[in-house]
Amino acid sequence: MRATIVTAFDKPLEIRDLPVPTPAADQVLVRIEASGLCHTDIHAAHGDWPIKPTLPFTPGHEGVGIVEQAGAAVTEHAVGDRVAIPWLGYACGTCDYCVSGRETLCQAQKNTGYGIDGAHAEYAVAYARQVVKVPDGVNPLEAAPLACAGVTTYKAVKVSGLRPAERAAVFGIGGLGHLALQYTQIFGAETIAVDITDDKLHLATELGATHTINAATADPVAEIQALGGADVAVVLAASPRVLEQAYASLRRGGRLILVSLPKDNSINLPIFETVLGGISVIGSIVGTRADLAEVFRLHAAGRTKVIYETRKLDDINQAFDEVLAGRVAARLVFDF
Numbered sequence: 001m002r003a004t005i006v007t008a009f010d011k012p013l014e015i016r017d018l019p020v021p022t023p024a025a026d027q028v029l030v031r032i033e034a035s036g037l038c039h040t041d042i043h044a045a046h047g048d049w050p051i052k053p054t055l056p057f058t059p060g061h062e063g064v065g066i067v068e069q070a071g072a073a074v075t076e077h078a079v080g081d082r083v084a085i086p087w088l089g090y091a092c093g094t095c096d097y098c099v100s101g102r103e104t105l106c107q108a109q110k111n112t113g114y115g116i117d118g119a120h121a122e123y124a125v126a127y128a129r130q131v132v133k134v135p136d137g138v139n140p141l142e143a144a145p146l147a148c149a150g151v152t153t154y155k156a157v158k159v160s161g162l163r164p165a166e167r168a169a170v171f172g173i174g175g176l177g178h179l180a181l182q183y184t185q186i187f188g189a190e191t192i193a194v195d196i197t198d199d200k201l202h203l204a205t206e207l208g209a210t211h212t213i214n215a216a217t218a219d220p221v222a223e224i225q226a227l228g229g230a231d232v233a234v235v236l237a238a239s240p241r242v243l244e245q246a247y248a249s250l251r252r253g254g255r256l257i258l259v260s261l262p263k264d265n266s267i268n269l270p271i272f273e274t275v276l277g278g279i280s281v282i283g284s285i286v287g288t289r290a291d292l293a294e295v296f297r298l299h300a301a302g303r304t305k306v307i308y309e310t311r312k313l314d315d316i317n318q319a320f321d322e323v324l325a326g327r328v329a330a331r332l333v334f335d336f
Contacts, residue, residue: 003121004316005056009047012317013059021117021125022069028077028128029069030085035119036062036144036308037332038175040087042320044114048263053114061087061112062147063119063126064140065336074128082140083131084147084296087286089116090127103288104155120316122336132292135300142299142306145175145331148286150295150304153180153234155287156257157187160232164188169230171220171246172237173200175331176259180234181207182304192230194220194245203307203329215245224249231255238262247279255280310335 005014023029041059043049063085067077077083089112091098097105112118112126134143153176162168168189170180177195184191185208193204196216204212213223224230229251235243238260244267247256256279258267269281287295298304307330311319319332 001122002313003058003117004060004313005058006045006053007056009045009052009055013045013320015314015316018121020123023071023125025071025073026128027071027125028067028074028083028131030063030065030083030124030126030131031068032063032065032119032122032124032336033082033140034064034144034336035060035334036148037311037316037319037323037334038062038148039323040148041113041120042323043261045320049261057114058117058121058124059113060118060120060124061085061089061114062144062149062333063112063124064134064143064147065119065124068123070128076128077131077133082134083126084134084143084292085112085119085124085126085131086147086151086292087111087113088288089130091130093129101288101290104285120313120334130289132289132296135296138296138300141308141310141333141335143296144333145179145306145308146295146299147292149176149331150179150299150306151287151292152176152259152284153236154183154295155291156180156234156259156284157183157232158291159282159284160234160255160257162187162189162232165190166231167192167228168232168234169194169220169224169246169249171233171235171242172260173204174236174328176236178203178207178307178330179304180236181209184232184234186298186303189232192224192227197326199329207305215242220245221248229254232257234259236260240264240267243267250277250279252277253279255282258283307331308333
């Protein structure tokens with residue numbers, strides 16, 4: 001099989017011919033049909049985060065494909081099922097977090113395309129308990145981004161406690177943001193899209209945003225406060241300045257939802273304003289299998305639209321460059 005390999009954090013990825021892997025008793029072998037490119041793949045390949053992947057490895061955690069082989073102990077899926085391989089590649093299933101439905105906090109977890117070889121390859125093995133069936137009729141090219149960008153933003157909106165008729169601001173309208181914007185509408189909110197690119201703000205308007213703000217030409221804090229302030233601000237851009245703007249855009253009782261991971265790992269948080277204003281700061285990390293199943297059901301019902309462009313696996317390094325240069329409207333998906 002052909003697979004992308006990260007051999008060093010300062011070198012381009014390689015495409016290699018490797019043997020098709022054999023699943024263990026609790027794993028499935030998936031023939032990949034589509035694999036979305038997430039910015040986390042780039043962080044992984046560049047070794048940007050404090051805990052780095054072990055070299056060499058294959059990135060990719062938005063994989064969708066057909067189960068071609070199931071291990072002897074697998075009962076969750078059968079050969080022929082179409083499944084999604086998400087970021088949470090393994091959780092122990094027995095700790096307090098797992099048994100209480102918070103498996104994404106499991107301290108024994110392993111992550112696809114980071115601690116486990118991922119889906120930027122023609123085949124991937126995955127733990128059967130963690131993959132999620134894709135509903136019939138859902139295009140694999142659309143299902144792939146939903147496996148991370150979709151479930152991550154859906155979970156962020158859920159944990160925000162967003163209520164109908166509240167005002168939600170989404171900072172960063174891209175692969176994640178265009179989906180976050182749709183979920184805030186599904187939850188019944190008045191929506192504000194904030195970005196620095198007119199094309200992405202035009203996309204936000206097409207997707208139903210109530211308001212759009214170009215932060216390159218206007219002060220998003222002043223603009224949002226003029227509307228009455230945001231009840232919820234979901235931050236999907238990794239700039240410390242954006243984090244601070246999102247915080248300052250909140251009205252009293254507002255909730256700041258942190259999703260992006262800035263390299264400098266910090267935010268300037270004013271304590272007096274946070275306490276006296278009753279502000280909540282909430283970290284949200286991807287979603288559970290149950291969350292992803294809900295995301296797929298919403299999409300199958302026609303409630304969401306995935307904006308994507310396709311690329312071939314051979315073009316993975318150029319695709320990285322496109323994402324880093326901001327030339328991608330929403331999501332890139334490798335089409336197998």
